[in-house]
Amino acid sequence: TETLALPAVHDRSWTWEPPAWAPSRTPREGLTPFLALPFGVGALPITGSAWQPDHAAKESGAKADCRSWEAGSATRSQEPSGEEHRLRQGPDGPAATWVDRAPPSLQPYLHLIRIDKPIGTWLLAWPCFWSIALAAPPGAAPDLRMLALFGTGAVLLRGAGCTINDLWDRDLDGQVARTRRRPLAAGLLTPRQAVAFLGLQLSAGLAILLQLNTYSRVLGASSLSLVVVYPLMKRVFGWPQLVLGMAFNWGALLGWAAIHGACDWSVVLPLYGAGILWTLVYDTIYAHQDQEDDAKIGIRSTALTLGRHSRAAMWSFAAGTVGLLGFTGFQAGCGVPYFLGVASAGVHLAWQLGTVNLDDRADCGAKFDSNKWVGAAVFAGTVADRVLGVLLPPATAVAGPILEKGIRNLSRVLEGSTLSPAHGAPHIDELAKFPSQVRPYAALARLDKPIGTWLLLWPCFWSIALAAPAGSLPDVGLLISFGIGATVLRGAGCTINDLCDRDLDGSVERTRSRPLAAGDVSVAQAIAFLALQTAVGVGWMASLNPSALQLGLSSLGLVAAYPLMKRITDWPQLFLGFTFNWGAMMGWAAVHGDCDWNVVGPLYVAGIFWTLVYDTIYANQDKEDDREIGVRSSALALGSANRAAMSAFAAASVAGLAATGVMAGCSGPYFGGVAAAGAHLAWQLGTVDLGDRADCGDKFRSNTWVGAAVFAAPSPGIFLCLAIRGLLTSPVSLPFSPKPVPLHPTTTSCA
Structure with a gap:
């Protein structure tokens, strides 16, 4: 000692x-x-x-x-x-460890590789273990030899990484309270001794790598550049934790390759992405221990880059982690045990982020260390899933048909029909309810297909609910008002779209029966109807306060320009997202008279990414016709990468919704709703058949339940939460309740 x-x-x-x-x-x-x-x-x-x-x-x-x-x-x-x-x-902490009882000549080397602080090894090993476990066939345990090899390799290469890091940072570590006792900074080892020791570690690591197949050897060796450059990143890049995540999660690729001799990218890429986002969570917490010293000596980190938005950003990263782990499970055909493991990991992350004191070094260190249980939860769920795989079918095989039938029927109710003609049942013509003279105009405004109105309306409703003052429900009058406005303006947008596309709609199977394409309405009649819709829409906007009115009027240019985008850009869905989610700003402004951009900014971005998901699914219905007539869409632009891209959009949407909740001071029910929305998106993307028009239509329509989940949250939902929050002095007392964030002089946090 x-x-x-x-x-x-x-x-x-x-x-x-x-x-x-x-x-x-x-x-x-x-x-x-x-x-x-x-x-x-x-x-x-x-x-x-x-x-x-x-x-x-x-x-x-x-x-x-x-x-x-x-x-x-x-x-x-x-x-x-x-x-x-x-x-x-001791050179790396205040408490003596078993290393301090080792022979004095060995102690500096053992401290150099942090052998007495195994958390780094666990964080490096877990992605490897996840991948090896996922690669096991159903009914079999993970390959124990591979687990042992990768465990040993994690110890060696984590030690090598620490040695490289300390060689780079030896002049800086002495200026940071937490690191000035490290062997190189304290002068206990010379750089020459450390380099010689590094050579020994890398040689041992190479011996482990040579036990693997050729594909894995090449893949493993290619990660060394990331290991070497990471310490440099903190000098030149505000997000060094991102580079660390890329290095620390390489095992997500390597583990699968070691079993199968190649990577199944549909499984390992989302797993790798989940690991990177997880690293951004735990290493940002870790970086908060040193933020004051780092700021003084010019070291960069996400803790400094994000500043007061650290917690909100980490909630986003955590949501993305859970979402991508869920998607990985769908891609790998996992069953219920795996998803229970992912859910447990998500709960632990929520607890971490809801309780961590980012200004307390000891608490940051404790929360950082606790991330080993996140990795353990996912690994345990994966092993249980694989071992029980012969007894339990995949989750998609169990829940898929049930969800498919239930959601399809619910969606058809919203669409005005009870059963889908694609599944052998007669279609109920909702237009028959309208008088014959009105029927073409009702079709032009898509009054028989309310899904578009719901998708336009949900961001408005989210924003109004988030803006509700303490102790009260969302303003029912505003909800009704925005419902009317959304119906009118969505109809106006459809009329503009059909006027621009009247020559194209006749060439597309799905749209050739539209009133203008079919000749049921003349161009002059459509323009007159559009003028009426616009007048009613502007009149509705005029009933709002000046701030909301200005925002509403400024959106009309987007509404008019969107139909042209499919002719000049490959990403018309992005412009649709800009338009369809404008209500995320208008709703808040209608309540408060201005926007709190800390809340509505991420909410708007989350909505845009959500639009990229559902409208890309929608565009897959028409991609063959669109290709023939020269119409552009994200479905055509992405090609074979459609599913992967939409998964990334979905993860970003969930992350944005989570960040919104953090900035608004929301608590358990809200995040439960976001998690439910994320699970629904994962189900959509894991089961949609992009080559089946009927299935694409069903999945597109089911997105109304994504919006409903965020708005209503888990039953009894946000309404109960909002109704009782005025009785509370702080957010709901749950272990993962984030600290309230002040938003507006007239509001308090959303419990």
Whole structure:
């Protein structure tokens, strides 16, 4: 154990003979002998082989040897500070560990590779273990030999990474309270010794890599560049944790390749992405320990880059992690045990982010360490799923048909029919309810297909609900008002679209029966009807406050321009997202008279990404016809990458919704609703047949339940939560409740 040099308690001379194990040393210039006893009783003039700098030597810059550390030692007339006490207890932490009982000559090397701090090894190993477990066939446990090899490799390469990091940072570590005791920073090892030790570690790592197949050897070797450059990133890049995530999660690719000899990218890429986002969570927490020192010495980190938005961003990263892990499970055909493991990991992440005190170094360190249980939960769920795979069918095989039937029928109710003609049942013509003279105009405004109105309306409803004052439900009058406005303006948008596309709609199977394409309405009649719709829509906007009116009027240009986008850009769905989610800003402005951009900004972006999901599914219905007539869409632009891209959009949407909740001070029910929406999106993308027009239509229509989940949250939902939150002095008392965030002088946090 390390020893403390404390003030003398006796005013007399002592003579001390070193024990046999102590290294023989010759007194050096500028050093005076001292006796250092464990939790010592004195620091007295002695003869022996342990030395400390005297005052003259300290002033001239002489360094202490490995027994005295560079932090300074007490003399007979100086009481050591609390910092000196802490520094003398080990090079990387205040508590003595088993490394401090190792032979003194080995201790600096063991501290260099953080062997006594295994959390880094666990965080490196878990993505490998997940991948190996997912690669196991149903009914079989993961390959134990591979787990052992990858576990050993994680220890070696994590140690090598620490050595590289400390070589890069040896001049900076001495300026950071948490790292100044590291062996290179403290002068216990020379750079030459560290480089030689690094060569030994890399050689051992190479021996492990050579046990794998050729594909895995090449893949593994290609990760070394990331390991080497990561320490440089903190000097030049505000997101070094992103590069760390790319390095630390390489095992998600390597584990699968080691089993199968190649990567199934549909499984390992979302797994790799989930790991990177998870790293952004835990290493941002870790970086908060050093943010003050980092700011002083010019080191960059996500903790500094994100600033006061750190918690909100980490909620987004955590939501993306869980979403991509869920998608990985669908792609790998996993069953219920796997998803239970992912859910457990998600709950733990929510607990971390809801309770961590980012200004408390000890709490940040404890929450960082607890991430080993996130990895363990996913691994345990994966192993259970694979071992029980012969007994339990995949989740999609169990839940898929049930969800498919239920959601399809619910969607058809919203669409005005009870059963889908694609599945052998007669279609109920909702237009028959309208008088014959009105029927073409009702079809032009899509009054028989309300799904578009719902998709336009949900962002408005989300925003109004989030803006509701404490102790009250959302303004019912505004909800009704926006419902009317959405119906009118969505109809106007459809009329503009059909006027622009009247020559194209006749060439597309799905749209050739539209009134303008079929000749049921003339162009002049459609323009007159559009003028009426626009007048009613502007009149509705005029009933709102000036801020909401200005926002509403500014959206009309997007409404008019969208139909042209499919002729000049491959991403018309992006412009539709800009238009369809404008209500995320208008809703808040209608309540408060202005926008809190910390809330409505991420809400608007989340809605845009959601639109990219559902409208790309929608565009897949027409992609063959669109290709023939030269109409552009994201479905054509993405090609074979459709599903992967939509998965990324869905993850970003869930992340944006989570960030919105954090910025609005929301708690359990809201995040439960976001999780339900994320699960629905994962189901959509995991089961949609992009080559089946009927299935694409059904999945598109089912997106109304995504909006409903976020708005209503888990039953009894956000309404109950909003109704009771005025009785509470803080958000709902759950272990993962985030701290309230002040939003507006007239509002409080959404419990």
